[in-house]
Amino acid sequence: MTVQTRLASAEELESVFQRELTTDRWAATETAYALAVRHRDLGDRPKSREWVQQCLRLLEGFPSDTEEQVATSRTSVGGVQLPTYLHEGVVRERFGDLD
Template identity: 80%
Template sequence: MTDQTRLASAGELESVFQRELVTDRWAAAETAYALALRHRDGGDWPKSREWVQQCLQLLEGFPDETEDQVATTRVAVGGVPLPNYLHAGVIRERFGDLG
């Protein structure tokens, strides 16, 4: 996504995710978070849960002892704002039972 001000469709974000999954797993985790948020805000709880689980699974492969290790690298993905830090605790706080 080059235009971070326009809200990308879920399909566009899924395409970005697929590319990132091969090239940059941290970016893929950020995009999975954005997809979970998009689906949750759209009322699609089952899809949101899928993306929450995908994000958590990706995050398991990264260290999380320091703030630097869990700091997001982007402010937003496809117009969806990201938290400053991304780790399992943030996911569970933001998504509750979905996480």
């Protein structure tokens, strides 16, 4: 039996992001990544790029020396699958050239 997860809208994810930003910065980083994916999937490349940059800024505040430090705490956010590990290299690989 498969369970379908409803995809959260970009607006719903942005609301979640704002709440997480004040309570759990790692969760906010994961949500920023999910927002980048969601906007990319919607075809809004500029908005996706904004969320990629937000995700990268947040990642700068976390250590990334071990797999344990970059392991995501959730498998998905709002129906968007997260990578197993979240760090700058993964983000740049998945979203390509950001300039």
